[in-house]
Amino acid sequence: MTTPGAAQGSAAGADAAVRVADLTITFPTMDGDVHAVDGLSFEVPPGGALGIVGESGSGKSATSLALMGLHRGSRARITGEITVSGTDIVAATDAEVRAMRGNDIAMVFQDPMSSLHPQYTIGDQLMEAYRTHRPKASRAEARKRAVDSLDRVGIPDPARRINSYPHEFSGGMRQRVLIAMGLMCDPKVLLADEPTTALDVTVQAQILDLLDDLRRDLGMSLILVSHDLAVVAGSVDEVLVMQKGRAVERGDVRRVLSEPEHPYTRALLASVPRVEVSRAERRAQIRAERAEAEQHARREREAPAAEAEAAEPSTAGTPSAAAPAPGPERAAAPEAGEPLLQVRDLRVRFKVRSGLFSPATDFYAVDDVSFDLFKGETLGIVGESGSGKSTLSRAVMRLLRPTSGSVRFEGRDITDLSDRRLRPLRRDVQMIFQNPYSSLNPRITIGDSIGTALRVQGEKDGKLIKRRVQELLERVGLEPRHYNRFPHAFSGGQRQRIAIARALILRPKLVICDEPVSALDVSTQDQVLRLLSELQDDFELTYIFVAHDLAVVRQVSDRVAVMRRGRIVEMSDGDEVYENPRHDYTRQLLAAAPVLDPDEARAHRAERVRMRREKAEQVTTSA
Known part of the structure; x- marks a missing residue:
């Protein structure tokens, strides 16, 4: 691993789609300044994919907002360099930043229900996004672009669904709409901030597959922000691990997930639930760790008493050796007889x-x-x-x-x-x-x-x-x-x-x-x-x-x-x-469940693609 504070990347800084150098984001509070991001540096090459991973409060979302220039007008103080497709976000004017959004970089937010207006159709919101960045475009051109974008992200019958409202879509479909909105102006970089957190495993897999397909087909760069290393395993080339505003580790996704160097990365990996680990194995691990912690606490409690006894041998009897703390017994098997x-x-x-006038x-x-x-x-x-x-x-x-x-x-x-x-x-x-x-x-x-x-x-x-x-x-x-x-x-x-x-x-x-x-x-x-x-x-x-x-x-x-x-x-x-x-x-x-092995994750993705193609062929044949 190279030093986290140094700019990294496979491309030279001038050729990078995104370049961040020594970024610091500070928020003033009554108790003093809070450094949400502290000396962060990284690069993303054209067509590359970077995963930014860390716990809540690690600075991931603050970094994402800074890449979009969304801290402008707030009390946040930003120093360092942020360059997106040649535009210096920190030094640019408000007009230049507005022109950059949507065209050079677009963002997919975490919660589609709070990102989509409930009173406007999907089509109106997609067209507004397009015409904001293409003011000379006609409404007919914007509508065609919206239908094409919905079709690109896999919304069935897009010409009809463009007239639907957000509440008429499922959670996964709403997230696809947000991705379609981000793609309206063919950005060079797509920034996805926790795009699958609220989705179940199959929909999550569909969204990750979609992002991977779009990156390959359109040649755009992807920055995928998540708290879960298993989510980014099969979707990115490199991983940047953040803790308390700093980059503690960065490198090839295979290396970071198989041979993590930083204790925090190892702790994150140990916390990820794995579908291949049985309940018995997990409970045995938890009991062993709990018993070890209890023994350590007992030794600390008994140490002062032992020292006092050694100092006054005539007034204390010889204590018996403390027995090791037994681990908790295995949970009782289900009882025979009457169920609870x-x-x-x-x-x-x-x-x-x-519909409003349809029968119930x-x-x-x-x-x-x-x-x-x-x-x-x-x-x-x-x-x-x-x-x-x-x-x-x-x-x-x-x-x-x-x-x-x-x-x-x-x-x-x-x-x-x-x-x-x-x-x-x-x-x-x-x-x-x-x-x-x-x-x-x-x-x-x-x-x-x-x-x-x-x-x-x-x-x-x-x-x-x-x-x-x-x-x-x-x-x-x-x-x-x-x-x-x-x-x-x-x-x-x-x-x-x-x-x-x-x-x-x-x-x-x-x-x-x-x-x-x-x-x-x-x-x-x-x-x-x-x-x-x-x-x-x-x-x-x-x-x-x-x-x-x-x-x-x-x-x-x-x-x-x-x-x-x-x-x-x-x-x-x-x-x-x-x-x-x-x-x-x-x-x-099970095929859709995220795994930590990047090669296995890609194999699962290939299998899902094969299954979808077979299903589509069956539908076509039956029709």
Whole structure:
């Protein structure tokens, strides 16, 4: 690895599509200046692809905004050099920067719903982007360009869909629209900032395949920003790893992922969940590390006592040798006999309309689902967005009333219980929601937020409530003194720990985890998954773990259910599902899962391309 502070790249600086030299971005605050980016340098050659990777707060997005000149007008202070296709962004005028955007470099943002205006059609927004940079273009020319751009990114029937609104597209299709918008003026550089974070594995694979195809076909450069090394593995030539605003490592993607030199890079790689690692292997690793940490803590506690005893031998007996701390026992196997939870023939129906004056039709989000769940077990439920995972979890918890079928908890039928009669059930069944930012009330301290459940269940002793909350805060890795803090004072991972504490305050028997780590970066995700594993051992918890990330699901699940279009298409032991999948849909999900080996990632991509071509040929033949 060359020194991170030095400019690098395969092309000479003058020939680079993007050149950044000694970039520093500083934000003034009441507590002093914050260096979001500190002395960053890199180059991207024409047609090249660079992945910028790091945790939240590492400076990735600040760098992306600087490349687009989007810090202008803010309080940010920028020094150093940023050159995009010959334009010096730092020294250029506002008019020159506006001319550069869209033509020389375009950006694809993370959240398509906040980037697209809900009141304008897709076509109007694409045409506006084109005519802003091509003011002499006619509306007809802009419309044709918009249709061609939608077709280029794989939107079916683009001439018709150009009149659709953003809410009429799926998440993956909206992300394709953003990419189409970025391509309207044929930029030389495409900057994609976390373009797949909110997408399930199959849609994520489609977007990454699309970006790779566009780079090859159009000859443009790609800068792919992500917190996940597995996402960039098969899509870039080089990787730049950022930590606290600095580049700590950069090099060829194969070298960095196989032989990382910096401890931070190695830590990121260790945090990435891997689809080939079984739950037993992962839990054994976690238990061994936990036992080692406990032994280290015990030795530190006993050292002062041993020193004191050596100083006063006449007043102390000879202590017995401390036994090594045993690792936690393997989680109990599912009990024979009565399951903790029984779901039979469950259906959840919604009435939907295809248009304002269209008749309502039935849509079954959950369709004839049955399974048993035993005490101490973790059932993973995996599938694409819209497969019915979250609807099923809400029906099990009775946040939704099932249309038909039954849900039995500890032998009791809870399917048709009234809200009043469901209240005692809330002690035993709790949920951890997906987004830690929206699941906590910003106006309530975390102590009150966690303790509210105890008050609702009838506990009136305020001192007892505070003591139990503080004990639980400490158990989930926070501090008792955090009791009176508000949610905004915590990071995303800390907020999810607070959400976990709130779910556990009533000592439930079943916890439903609905995408609990999808909004977190990989290192924070790893910490939360370890915490959930430890809590399951300590509190004898039973989990339903809902996620679209197959690697995460394998590491936490005894059994795995694969859902598609409201139905369970495959359910078996976790290792069996991953190593010997029986259903074609399961095999498609596994083929789309990101892997850390760049060569394997490219092989998976070639296989997906082959499968898509075969499917297209079958459709053409049948037509």
